[in-house]
Amino acid sequence: xxxxxxxxxxxxxxxxxxxxxxxxxxxxxxxxxxxxxxxxxxxxxxxxxxxxxxxxxxxxxxxxxxxxxxxxxxxxxxxxxxxxxxxxxxxxxxxxxxxxxxxxxxxxxxxxxxxxxxxxxxxxxxxxxxxxxxxxxxx
DNA sequence: GCCAACGTTGGC
DNA sequence: GCCAACGTTGGC
Numbered sequence: 001x002x003x004x005x006x007x008x009x010x011x012x013x014x015x016x017x018x019x020x021x022x023x024x025x026x027x028x029x030x031x032x033x034x035x036x037x038x039x040x041x042x043x044x045x046x047x048x049x050x051x052x053x054x055x056x057x058x059x060x061x062x063x064x065x066x067x068x069x070x071x072x073x074x075x076x077x078x079x080x081x082x083x084x085x086x087x088x089x090x091x092x093x094x095x096x097x098x099x100x101x102x103x104x105x106x107x108x109x110x111x112x113x114x115x116x117x118x119x120x121x122x123x124x125x126x127x128x129x130x131x132x133x134x135x136x137x138x139x
Numbered sequence: 140g141c142c143a144a145c146g147t148t149g150g151c
Numbered sequence: 152g153c154c155a156a157c158g159t160t161g162g163c
C-alpha cells in the first residue's frame with residue numbers, strides 16, 4: 001500500500017480540527033495543483049499518510065487514513081479538481097520536525113525536502129517507517 | 140517580512 | 152505552443 005503526506009497550515013486546518021471530525025473524516029478540498037490532484041486520484045481506501053503542519057510548527061504531527069476515494073469538488077466548475085476524504089488515526093507521541101527530516105541523510109530524498117511546495121505528496125515505504133520511528137510510533 | 144521556487148496565465 | 156510575467160507557497 002502506498003503512503004502519502006498531506007500539508008496543512010494549522011491556522012487554517014490543524015491536526016486538532018482533523019481529530020475533532022472523528023470517524024467521518026474530512027473532505028480534503030481546496031487543492032488546486034495538478035500533481036497533488038493526481039496523487040489523490042491514485043489513492044485507495046485504507047491507505048495511510050502523514051499529517052504535516054506547514055508554516056507554524058513545520059512538523060509531521062499525526063497519521064490519517066483514506067476513508068473515501070477521490071471525488072470531484074463541487075466548487076470546481078470544471079470538475080477537474082477533487083479530493084479524498086481523510087480521518088485521523090493516530091497522533092505522533094512526538095512530532096517530527098522538518099529540521100530533523102532535513103538533518104537525516106536517509107530522508108534527504110523525501111518530496112517534502114525536494115519539492116517543499118507540493119501539498120499532497122507520496123512517501124516511500126522506507127521513509128514511512130523512518131518517520132514513524134522518529135515520531136515514536138510502532139512500525 | 141523577505142525571497143526563492145514553482146505553477147499558472149496570457150500575449151504573441 | 153512558447154515563454155515572460157506574475158502570483159502564491161512556504162521556509163527562513
